[in-house]
Amino acid sequence: MASEHQSRTVDAVQTSLDIIEFLQSVESAGITEIADAVDRSKGTVHGHMATLVDNEYVVNDDGTYRLSLQYLDLAETVKGRLQIYDVVRKELDDLAEECGELAQFATEEHGKAVYIYKTEGEDAVQTASSVGNRAHLHCLSLGKAMLARMDESRVDAIADEHGLPEFTDATITTRGELFEELEAIRERGYAFDREERIEGLRCVAAPITMNDEVMGAISISGPASRFSGPLYEDELPNLVTRSANVIEINAQFS
Amino acid sequence: MASEHQSRTVDAVQTSLDIIEFLQSVESAGITEIADAVDRSKGTVHGHMATLVDNEYVVNDDGTYRLSLQYLDLAETVKGRLQIYDVVRKELDDLAEECGELAQFATEEHGKAVYIYKTEGEDAVQTASSVGNRAHLHCLSLGKAMLARMDESRVDAIADEHGLPEFTDATITTRGELFEELEAIRERGYAFDREERIEGLRCVAAPITMNDEVMGAISISGPASRFSGPLYEDELPNLVTRSANVIEINAQFS
DNA sequence: ATAGTCGTTCGGCTAGTGCGAACGACTCGG
DNA sequence: CCGAGTCGTTCGCACTAGCCGAACGACTAT
Numbered sequence: 001m002a003s004e005h006q007s008r009t010v011d012a013v014q015t016s017l018d019i020i021e022f023l024q025s026v027e028s029a030g031i032t033e034i035a036d037a038v039d040r041s042k043g044t045v046h047g048h049m050a051t052l053v054d055n056e057y058v059v060n061d062d063g064t065y066r067l068s069l070q071y072l073d074l075a076e077t078v079k080g081r082l083q084i085y086d087v088v089r090k091e092l093d094d095l096a097e098e099c100g101e102l103a104q105f106a107t108e109e110h111g112k113a114v115y116i117y118k119t120e121g122e123d124a125v126q127t128a129s130s131v132g133n134r135a136h137l138h139c140l141s142l143g144k145a146m147l148a149r150m151d152e153s154r155v156d157a158i159a160d161e162h163g164l165p166e167f168t169d170a171t172i173t174t175r176g177e178l179f180e181e182l183e184a185i186r187e188r189g190y191a192f193d194r195e196e197r198i199e200g201l202r203c204v205a206a207p208i209t210m211n212d213e214v215m216g217a218i219s220i221s222g223p224a225s226r227f228s229g230p231l232y233e234d235e236l237p238n239l240v241t242r243s244a245n246v247i248e249i250n251a252q253f254s
Numbered sequence: 255m256a257s258e259h260q261s262r263t264v265d266a267v268q269t270s271l272d273i274i275e276f277l278q279s280v281e282s283a284g285i286t287e288i289a290d291a292v293d294r295s296k297g298t299v300h301g302h303m304a305t306l307v308d309n310e311y312v313v314n315d316d317g318t319y320r321l322s323l324q325y326l327d328l329a330e331t332v333k334g335r336l337q338i339y340d341v342v343r344k345e346l347d348d349l350a351e352e353c354g355e356l357a358q359f360a361t362e363e364h365g366k367a368v369y370i371y372k373t374e375g376e377d378a379v380q381t382a383s384s385v386g387n388r389a390h391l392h393c394l395s396l397g398k399a400m401l402a403r404m405d406e407s408r409v410d411a412i413a414d415e416h417g418l419p420e421f422t423d424a425t426i427t428t429r430g431e432l433f434e435e436l437e438a439i440r441e442r443g444y445a446f447d448r449e450e451r452i453e454g455l456r457c458v459a460a461p462i463t464m465n466d467e468v469m470g471a472i473s474i475s476g477p478a479s480r481f482s483g484p485l486y487e488d489e490l491p492n493l494v495t496r497s498a499n500v501i502e503i504n505a506q507f508s
Numbered sequence: 509a510t511a512g513t514c515g516t517t518c519g520g521c522t523a524g525t526g527c528g529a530a531c532g533a534c535t536c537g538g
Numbered sequence: 539c540c541g542a543g544t545c546g547t548t549c550g551c552a553c554t555a556g557c558c559g560a561a562c563g564a565c566t567a568t
Contacts, residue, residue, distance in 0.1 A: 007304035012266035050261035055271045069368045073386030075329030114323045132327030
């Protein structure tokens with residue numbers, strides 16, 4: 001599919017990353033199990049584990065290996081680099097409480113949406129998405145809000161890379177529809193998700209920009225039963241865009 | 255100092271980990287700067303970067319490299335593995351609100367305390383510690399609460415590895431004092447930090463155990479001006495131990 | 509006891525990693 | 539407008555070090 005530049009890569013590092021990925025999927029495992037999973041000899045894996053343990057990325061609990069808590073530190077560092085993270089958190093907590101629903105913040109990376117923060121009001125629905133998860137942009141209110149603020153060429157590149165897979169009957173699956181929708185979003189200033197990703201789940205989102213660059217988007221999500229009529233079409237959009245504005249303004253002083 | 259077993263390790267992986275560590279400290283950097291920092295040739299670093307970018311652990315923004323948001327996902331996975339994480343969050347939020355102070359949860363790893371969750375009441379003090387950070391156990395209420403529930407041999411091993419460095423006049427710096435203090439904590443059921451780490455900062459902590467294994471500890475922190483008399487000696491300890499109990503009970507059904 | 513695990517160590521072969529030079533693209537100043 | 543200085547990238551070569559496979563000791567279970 002997407003054939004990359006293919007510079008020379010380092011095989012040994014690839015092996016270690018494969019091990020880490022495997023350990024992310026299995027909670028904990030022994031040498032033999034890991035060696036089997038990444039298709040290397042036990043001796044080789046043993047050396048990799050020694051390196052990872054030395055650097056405290058992996059912990060050895062009496063014979064079985066698991067990922068360490070080191071990643072928390074990395075994650076906090078990375079989050080802290082989003083200049084608006086603290087401002088978003090505060091404002092989003094208020095927003096979630098005010099409307100009692102689920103509020104989220106996401107950013108774009110590698111052409112996908114990455115959920116960064118999630119906060120729940122009293123009646124919030126439970127969704128599969130959680131912090132760190134990645135999702136296609138075209139089927140999320142968050143994603144479309146961000147796409148609407150990007151160059152067309154960028155949107156095209158992303159569609160090339162990840163496609164426009166269909167999740168429900170309402171999912172946008174053609175570029176024509178997508179560009180039309182993005183135009184409408186630009187005019188309105190906010191984006192809807194009318195059960196385009198998950199049947200029964202509706203969202204409203206507004207982008208957050210700083211000097212013409214998309215920093216991310218925030219959204220409110222709820223069940224279709226509650227999200228309809230003037231509440232869904234007017235009130236919630238107002239709340240979300242208001243919060244987005246507050247974030248944009250506060251972000252300038254931090 | 256602590257000379258490890260020294261199994262055979264993988265140099266190439268070590269290089270990549272050095273690069274990641276460097277990128278954690280500098281926000282973003284180019285090939286030449288990185289090569290300089292990790293003391294490798296530009297060509298070598300180039301190969302490593304290609305590998306890390308391929309695996310999406312690093313992002314290349316027009317010429318400069320930075321850590322990706324991938325680590326959020328890893329961090330959430332790792333947090334999710336602490337069976338009690340969700341229970342702790344909920345209970346700690348309540349606790350922080352009830353007493354208006356700073357409440358924290360930490361675990362032990364590699365003989366150090368790792369802060370996992372932090373939540374602030376209305377009058378909470380600001381501290382340097384934040385999620386993912388590691389700190390010495392012997393000078394924290396959180397740390398001592400955990401040490402008090404470990405075998406003596408384990409405590410000795412930890413003291414061997416990390417020592418008992420002094421931070422303030424009140425810091426415990428000898429094993430004799432430490433073991434005495436741990437005994438007192440075992441009797442009381444909770445631990446104090448009487449400005450042992452930071453001048454003017456006091457804390458109370460209680461350990462969280464599940465079938466005789468320490469899962470971590472929770473604490474309340476505040477300024478010495480407020481943390482004194484019966485509030486500090488009785489009321490806050492009661493609140494903390496009550497919360498710890500609630501967590502232990504709820505954790506059994508999750 | 510024995511046969512099956514497991515993790516660990518080690519010698520040896522060769523693939524792959526690291527180096528450094530060279531290249532093209534770019535940015536400054538003069 | 540062009541040279542001197544960056545930068546990132548590519549590539550051939552030398553040699554290291556990564557990978558394998560076999561062997562070992564410690565366990566467990568039957």
